[in-house]
Amino acid sequence: xxxxxxxxxxxxxxxxxxxxxxxxxxxxxxxxxxxxxxxxxxxxxxxxxxxxxxxxxxxxxxxxxxxxxxxxxxxxxxxxxxxxxxxxxxxxxxxxxxxxxxxxxxxxxxxxxxxxxxxxxxxxxxxxxxxxxxxxxxxxxxxxxxxxxxxxxxxxxxxxxxxxxxxxxxxxxxxxxxxxxxxxxxxxxxxxxxxxxxxxxxxxxxxxxxxxxxxxxxxxxxxxxxxxxxxxxxxxxxxxxxxxxxxxxxxxxxxxxxxxxxxxxxxxxxxxxxxxxxxxxxxxxxxxxxxxxxxxxxxxxxxxxxxxxxxxxxxxxxxxxxxxxxxxxxxxxxxxxxxxxxxxxxxxxxxxxxxxxxxxxxxxxxxxxxxxxxxxxxxxxxxxxxxxxxxxxxxxxxxxxxxxxxxxxxxxxxxxxx
Amino acid sequence: xxxxxxxxxxxxxxxxxxxxxxxxxxxxxxxxxxxxxxxxxxxxxxxxxxxxxxxxxxxxxxxxxxxxxxxxxxxxxxxxxxxxxxxxxxxxxxxxxxxxxxxxxxxxxxxxxxxxxxxxxxxxxxxxxxxxxxxxxxxxxxxxxxxxxxxxxxxxxxxxxxxxxxxxxxxxxxxxxxxxxxxxxxxxxxxxxxxxxxxxxxxxxxxxxxxxxxxxxxxxxxxxxxxxxxxxxxxxxxxxxxxxxxxxxxxxxxxxxxxxxxxxxxxxxxxxxxxxxxxxxxxxxxxxxxxxxxxxxxxxxxxxxxxxxxxxxxxxxxxxxxxxxxxxxxxxxxxxxxxxxxxxxxxxxxxxxxxxxxxxxxxxxxxxxxxxxxxxxxxxxxxxxxxxxxxxxxxxxxxxxxxxxxxxxxxxxxxxxx
Numbered sequence: 001x002x003x004x005x006x007x008x009x010x011x012x013x014x015x016x017x018x019x020x021x022x023x024x025x026x027x028x029x030x031x032x033x034x035x036x037x038x039x040x041x042x043x044x045x046x047x048x049x050x051x052x053x054x055x056x057x058x059x060x061x062x063x064x065x066x067x068x069x070x071x072x073x074x075x076x077x078x079x080x081x082x083x084x085x086x087x088x089x090x091x092x093x094x095x096x097x098x099x100x101x102x103x104x105x106x107x108x109x110x111x112x113x114x115x116x117x118x119x120x121x122x123x124x125x126x127x128x129x130x131x132x133x134x135x136x137x138x139x140x141x142x143x144x145x146x147x148x149x150x151x152x153x154x155x156x157x158x159x160x161x162x163x164x165x166x167x168x169x170x171x172x173x174x175x176x177x178x179x180x181x182x183x184x185x186x187x188x189x190x191x192x193x194x195x196x197x198x199x200x201x202x203x204x205x206x207x208x209x210x211x212x213x214x215x216x217x218x219x220x221x222x223x224x225x226x227x228x229x230x231x232x233x234x235x236x237x238x239x240x241x242x243x244x245x246x247x248x249x250x251x252x253x254x255x256x257x258x259x260x261x262x263x264x265x266x267x268x269x270x271x272x273x274x275x276x277x278x279x280x281x282x283x284x285x286x287x288x289x290x291x292x293x294x295x296x297x298x299x300x301x302x303x304x305x306x307x308x309x310x311x312x313x314x315x316x317x318x319x320x321x322x323x324x325x326x327x328x329x330x331x332x333x334x335x336x337x338x339x340x341x342x343x344x345x346x347x348x349x350x351x352x353x354x355x356x357x358x359x360x361x362x363x364x365x366x367x368x369x370x371x372x373x374x375x376x377x378x379x380x381x382x383x384x385x386x387x388x389x390x391x392x393x394x395x396x397x398x399x400x401x402x403x404x405x406x407x408x409x410x411x412x413x414x415x416x417x418x
Numbered sequence: 419x420x421x422x423x424x425x426x427x428x429x430x431x432x433x434x435x436x437x438x439x440x441x442x443x444x445x446x447x448x449x450x451x452x453x454x455x456x457x458x459x460x461x462x463x464x465x466x467x468x469x470x471x472x473x474x475x476x477x478x479x480x481x482x483x484x485x486x487x488x489x490x491x492x493x494x495x496x497x498x499x500x501x502x503x504x505x506x507x508x509x510x511x512x513x514x515x516x517x518x519x520x521x522x523x524x525x526x527x528x529x530x531x532x533x534x535x536x537x538x539x540x541x542x543x544x545x546x547x548x549x550x551x552x553x554x555x556x557x558x559x560x561x562x563x564x565x566x567x568x569x570x571x572x573x574x575x576x577x578x579x580x581x582x583x584x585x586x587x588x589x590x591x592x593x594x595x596x597x598x599x600x601x602x603x604x605x606x607x608x609x610x611x612x613x614x615x616x617x618x619x620x621x622x623x624x625x626x627x628x629x630x631x632x633x634x635x636x637x638x639x640x641x642x643x644x645x646x647x648x649x650x651x652x653x654x655x656x657x658x659x660x661x662x663x664x665x666x667x668x669x670x671x672x673x674x675x676x677x678x679x680x681x682x683x684x685x686x687x688x689x690x691x692x693x694x695x696x697x698x699x700x701x702x703x704x705x706x707x708x709x710x711x712x713x714x715x716x717x718x719x720x721x722x723x724x725x726x727x728x729x730x731x732x733x734x735x736x737x738x739x740x741x742x743x744x745x746x747x748x749x750x751x752x753x754x755x756x757x758x759x760x761x762x763x764x765x766x767x768x769x770x771x772x773x774x775x776x777x778x779x780x781x782x783x784x785x786x787x788x789x790x791x792x793x794x795x796x797x798x799x800x801x802x803x804x805x806x807x808x809x810x811x812x813x814x815x816x817x818x819x820x821x822x823x824x825x826x827x828x829x830x831x832x833x834x835x836x
Contacts, residue, residue, distance in 0.1 A: 007485055007549040009540045033536050035490050036523075041536065042488040050488070067425055070460040070468070072453050073491065073556060074573045095515045097525065099572075100562050105454075107515065107525075118451050118459065122427045131425040138491060138556065144518050154517075155492045 001044075001324070002341075003354045008043050010366050021218060022303035023149030025315050029369045031323075038146025038154035045370065046302070048323040050157065053298045054136050056188050056320060057159045060181045064174070066134040066161055071114055073138060075106040079113040082274045093141040095154075107140035112293055115162045116271040123164065123289060125280045130170055134161035136298065148220065150303035151259055161294040166279070168268070171290045175266065178294050182212055182262050189301060190318025194308055195261060196232035198223050199246065205265050208237065212262035212296075218307040219259035226252045259304050267291040315371030316393050324352040325414045327372040331360050331379035340378065340388070343407060349414050374413060376406065419462075419742070420759075421772045426461050428784050439636060440721035441567025443733050447787045449741075456564025456572035463788065464720070466741040468575065471716045472554050474606050474738060475577045478599045482592070484552040484579055489532055491556060493524040497531040500692045511559040513572075525558035530711055533580045534689040541582060541707060543698045548588055552579035554716065566638065568721035569677055579712040584697070586686070589708045593684065596712050600630055600680050607719060608736025612726055613679065614650035616641050617664065623683050626655065630680035630714075636725040637677035644670045677722050685709040733789030734811050742770040743832050745790040749778050749797035758796065758806070761825060767832050792831060794824065 008030030015034065018024050023040075026032045031046030042050055058068065074097075080086035086106070088094055095107040108114070115133065123129065139158045146152050161178070165171040179197060186195040191214050200211040211234060213223050222235040226248045233242060233253070243249065269288040272278070277289045302321075309316045317323070326349060330337035334355050341353045352372060354363050360379075367375055373393040382389045388406045391398030401409065426448030433452065436442050441458075444450045449464030460468055476486065492515075498504035504524070506512055513525040526532070533551065541547065557576045564570050579596070583589040597615060604613040609632050618629040629652060631641050640653040644666045651660060651671070661667065687706040690696070695707045720739075727734045735741070744767060748755035752773050759771045770790060772781050778797075785793055791811040800807045806824045809816030819827065 005483070005485075007537075007540050007546070007551065009542075009546075011539075030540075033539070035492065035532060036494045039490050039492045041490055041532070044485050044487060047486060047488050065423070067423075067462050068465060069462060070465050072457050072459055072573050074453065074457045074558070076454045095523075097513045097515045100560055105513075114453060114459070119425075121429075121451070122425050122448075124427075128425070128427075133425065140492070142518055155490050 001352050003352060004356045006044060006352075008045070010369055018149070019147055020149035020151065020303075020307075021310070022151060022306040025306050025310055025369070026150065026303070029315060029371070032150065036154075038143060038152060038156075040150055040153070040299075045323040049302055049317065049321050050298060052321040052323075053189065053301050054157070054159070057185055057296055057298060058136065060185050060188075061134050061159065061161055064132065064177045064181050066132045068135065069133050070135050070137055071108070071111050071118075073107050073140065075108050075114065077104055077106065079117045079275060080106065083113050083271055084274070085113065093143060095140045095142045108137075109139055109141045110293075110295070111135070111160055112162065112267065112271050112291075113275065116275045116277050116291070119164060119289070120275070120277055123277065123279050126166055126282055129279060129289065130163065130165045130174060132161060132163045132174065134159060134294075148218065148303070150299050151218065151307070152220065153299055156297060157299040159296045159298060163292040163294070164277075165290045165292070166281070166287070167290055171266065171292055175264065175292055178264055178292075179210065182264070182294075182296065185296065186212065186214070186261065188318075188320050189305060190320070191261075191301075191305060191308060196223065196225060196230075196258075198232040198234050199237060199242065200234040200263070201236050202265065205267050205270050209263060209265040211260050211264075213258035214261050214304050214308060215256045215258050216304065216307045217257050219257040221258050221260055223256055223258045224253040225256055227254065228252065259300070259307070261301055261304055262294075262296045264294045265292060267293055310371070313365075314369035317371045317373060319373060319413075322372050323370070324350040324372050325374065326351045326410060327354065327367050327370065327375045328352065329354045329363050329367060329375060329377045331363070331377060333378045333380065333383065336383065337378045340376070340403065340406065344410060347407070347411055349410050374410075376410075419770050421770060422774045424462060424770075426463070428787055436567070437565055438567035438569065438721075438725075439728070440569060440724040443724050443728055443787070444568065444721070447733060447789070450568065454572075456561060456570060456574075458568055458571070458717075463741040467720055467735065467739050468716060470739040470741075471607065471719050472575070472577070475603055475714055475716060476554065478603050478606075479552050479577065479579055482550065482595045482599050484550045486553065487551050488553050488555055489526070489529050489536075491525050491558065493526050493532065495522055495524065497535045497693060498524065501531050501689055502692070503531065511561060513558045513560045526555075527557055527559045528711075528713070529553070529578055530580065530685065530689050530709075531693065534693045534695050534709070537582060537707070538693070538695055541695065541697050544584055544700055547697060547707065548581065548583045548592060550579060550581045550592065552577060552712075566636065566721070568717050569636065569725070570638065571717055574715060575717040577714045577716060581710040581712070582695075583708045583710070584699070584705070585708055586684075589684065589710055593682065593710055596682055596710075597628065600682070600712075600714065603714065604630065604632070604679065606736075606738050607723060608738070609679075609719075609723060609726060614641065614643060614648075614676075616650040616652050617655060617660065618652040618681070619654050620683065623685050623688050627681060627683040629678050629682075631676035632679050632722050632726060633674045633676050634722065634725045635675050637675040639676050639678055641674055641676045642671035643674055645672065646670065677718070677725070679719055679722055680712075680714045682712045683710060685711055728789070731783075732787035735789045735791060737791055737831075740790050741788070742768040742790050743792065744769045744828060745772065745785050745788065745793045746770065747772045747781050747785060747793060747795045749781070749795060751796045751798065751801065754801065755796045758794070758821065758824065762828060765825070765829055767828050792828075794828075 014024035272289040377389040389398040432442035690707040807816040
C-alpha cells in the first residue's frame with residue numbers, strides 16, 4: 001500500500017474527550033474513528049490489525065477442532081425466556097429493539113441460547129458428540145460506562161466458542177485443550193509474558209470459571225498473583241477457602257491491575273436443560289448435553305497490545321499483528337523505493353510505502369506512531385553509503401545494507417518462524 | 419474437511435414456514451439456520467460460500483482503488499438529523515434502540531452519513547481527492563415483509579462503497595469504472611448472463627440511479643429488457659420520457675421478474691452539504707465534496723445464485739464460490755480416499771471428504787444438495803475399474819481415471835483460470 005493513496009491523516013493530539021492511551025494512540029494513528037463512547041470504526045490500518053488478531057484466534061480454535069459459523073445480532077426473545085436471561089432485571093446490559101409488529105428483539109451480548117437452540121437440529125445421538133463451534137462476530141453490551149477506548153466497547157468484536165460434550169469428563173478434557181490454545185494465542189500476540197490464567201467467578205453458570213488477565217495499569221480488574229507458583233486469583237473470589245483450595249498464602253500474593261482478555265466457562269446443563277438439547281446415549285437413553293463456552297475479545301486485545309507495548313513515541317505492534325511487515329520510507333527517492341516495494345510485494349512481504357511529499361521529521365513521527373516494528377529508509381544519504389537503512393523498532397540505531405542483503409533479511413524476517 | 423466431523427445434518431424437507439426456494443435448499447443443506455423471518459445464521463458451508471462471495475467483491479473493489487474499513491452498527495442520531503434521515507417518517511425501516519441514559523441510537527441501514535462525517539477528519543484539500551472507501555458489514559432494515567429467504571434480510575451482509583471526488587466529471591469517470599467492476603463481479607459469480615444494469619429511480623438522491631438486476635421468477639422487482647440494445651429499465655421509472663431519452667420503444671421490451679443485486683448512486687453534494695464535508699481547491703476556495711455510493715449484497719447474492727442455478731436435485735454452485743473445490747465420496751474405501759484427500763489438500767485443492775458410515779444413496783443425495791460442482795467417488799467398483807470416478811455436475815455420467823490422472827485433472831480444474 002502506498003501512503004500517498006491511503007486516505008487517513010494522523011494527528012498530533014487525540015480528541016479532548018479521550019482519556020485512554022489505547023484510543024488516543026489508535027485515533028491519532030488513523031487506526032480507528034470514534035463514533036461515540038465505546039463504539040469505534042476501523043480504518044484501513046486498524047482493520048488490517050483486527051483481521052490479523054482474528055486470524056490468529058481462528059487458527060488456534062480450528063486447531064482444537066472448532067468449526068466456524070456466524071450467528072446473528074438480532075435475537076428473538078423466546079429462547080432467552082426459556083433460559084431466564086431475557087429480563088432486564090437479570091441481564092442489565094441488553095440493547096433491545098422492536099419489529100414493526102411490536103415484537104421485542106435483543107442485540108446479542110453473548111450467544112449461548114441461540115447456539116443451544118440451533119444444535120437441536122444437528123445433535124441426535126452420542127455419535128454426534130463431541131462438537132465445538134465458534135464465531136467471530138460483533139457483540140452489543142449496553143455498558144453504563146465506556147471510557148477505556150477499544151478495551152470496553154458497547155459494540156465490539158468477540159470470538160465466542162461453544163462446546164457440546166456427552167459428559168463432564170469429555171468436557172474437562174476439551175476445556176484443558178482450550179486453556180493451552182488460549183495461552184498460545186497470547187504468546188503469538190506478544191502479550192504472553194504479561195498474561196495469567198486466573199481463577200474467577202462462575203457467574204450464574206458454575207461456582208468458578210477461568211479468565212485470562214493481562215497486567216496493565218489501564219485494566220479495570222484487580223488480580224492477585226503468586227509468581228513462584230504461577231497461580232493468579234481474581235479479587236472477586238479471593239477468600240480463605242479459595243486460598244486454602246489453591247494452596248497459596250496471602251503474603252506471596254502481589255496485587256495487580258489487569259484487563260480480562262479471555263474467559264472460559266463450564267456450563268454443564270445450564271442451557272441444555274431449559275432449552276432441551278439432548279442426545280441418546282449408547283443404551284438409547286436420553287441425556288442432556290454438557291456444555292462449555294469460551295470467549296476472547298479481538299478488539300479488546302488490539303487495545304491491550306497498545307496499552308502494554310507502546311512507548312512514548314507511539315504504538316509498537318508485535319510482528320504477527322502489525323498492519324504491514326515493513327514500513328518503507330522514501331526521502332526523495334521514490335523511484336528506488338518503488339523498485340524495492342514491487343520486489344518485496346511479489347515475494348509476499350507486506351509493505352507500507354511512504355511515498356508522500358512530506359518532511360523527513362513528519363514521516364518518522366508518523367512511522368513511530370504507526371508502530372510497524374521494522375523500518376527501511378531510502379534516501380540520498382543511504383544510497384551514497386551503500387543502499388538502504390534498516391532499523392528494528394527495538395534497536396537504537398539502523399544499519400546500511402545493500403539491496404540484496406535487504407531483500408534477503410526481510411524475507412527471513414517475515415517467513416522464518418519466531 | 420471430513421464430513422464425519424462436520425456437525426451439520428441435512429434434511430429431506432424444509433421447515434413448513436419457508437416459502438422461498440433459496441432458503442429451503444440452504445436450510446436443507448445445512449448452509450444456514452433460520453433465527454426468525456429475514457434473519458439467518460451461517461453454518462460452516464454457508465459461511466465458506468459467503469466468504470468467497472465477499473472476497474470476489476473485495477478483489478474487484480480493491481481493483482478500482484477502494485480502501486477497506488469497517489464502520490459500526492450503532493448510529494448516533496446527530497449526523498442523521500443533519501441529513502434529515504433520522505425521522506421514522508422519512509426512513510421507515512430503522513431499527514432503533516437506547517443507551518442507559520435514554521439517548522436514542524439507530525442500527526445502520528446504510529452508511530452515507532457516518533462516512534461523510536468521518537471523512538471530515540481526513541479530507542482538507544484537492545490533493546486529498548479522489549478517495550474511495552468501502553466496507554463489508556451487517557446492515558439492519560426493519561422490513562415489513564421478509565419472505566424471500568436470504569434475498570430479503572432484516573439483518574444481512576452488504577458491501578457499501580463511497581466515493582469522494584472534486585467535481586462531477588471526476589465522479590463520472592469513477593462511476594463508470596464501478597459499473598465495469600460490478601459486471602465483473604456477476605460474471606465471476608456465475609450469474610453474469612442473467613444480470614442486467616438497469617435504469618432506476620434515484621430515490622431522494624438524484625433523478626436516476628443504476629441498479630443491477632438478475633432475472634428470476636423469485637424476484638420482487640419488475641424490469642423491462644430490450645435484448646438487442648442491451649438496455650433494461652426498472653418498472654418504477656418506465657414512462658414515455660425515459661423511453662425517448664434511452665431510444666427504446668415499448669414493443670421491443672420484454673417484462674421480467676428480477677432481484678436487485680446491486681445499486682449505484684450519484685449523490686452529488688446531498689450529504690456533503692448538510693454535514694459540511696468540504697475541501698480547498700487549487701485557488702484556495704472552499705468546495706463541497708462530490709459523492710457517490712455503491713451497494714452490493716453478498717448474502718442476497720448467495721440466495722440469488724441458489725434461485726437461478728439450482729436444479730431439482732439441489733444447489734449448483736459456480737466453481738468460484740463453491741464451499742469446496744471437490745466433493746470426495748468414499749463408499750467403504752476410507753483409506754484410499756484419505757490418501758487422495760491429504761495429497762489434494764497439500765496441493766491447495768479444497769476437499770470435502772464424505773468419510774461417514776452412511777448408505778451410498780444418502781451420500782449422493784447429500785452431495786447433490788450441497789452443490790459442489792465436481793465430485794469424485796472411490797469405491798470397490800471404481801478401484802477394480804482402474805481408480806476413481808470423476809463427475810462434473812453438468813455431465814450426465816462420470817469417468818474412471820487413475821490416481822495420477824485425477825490429481826492432475828483436479829489441479830488443472832482449480833488453478834487454471836476459467
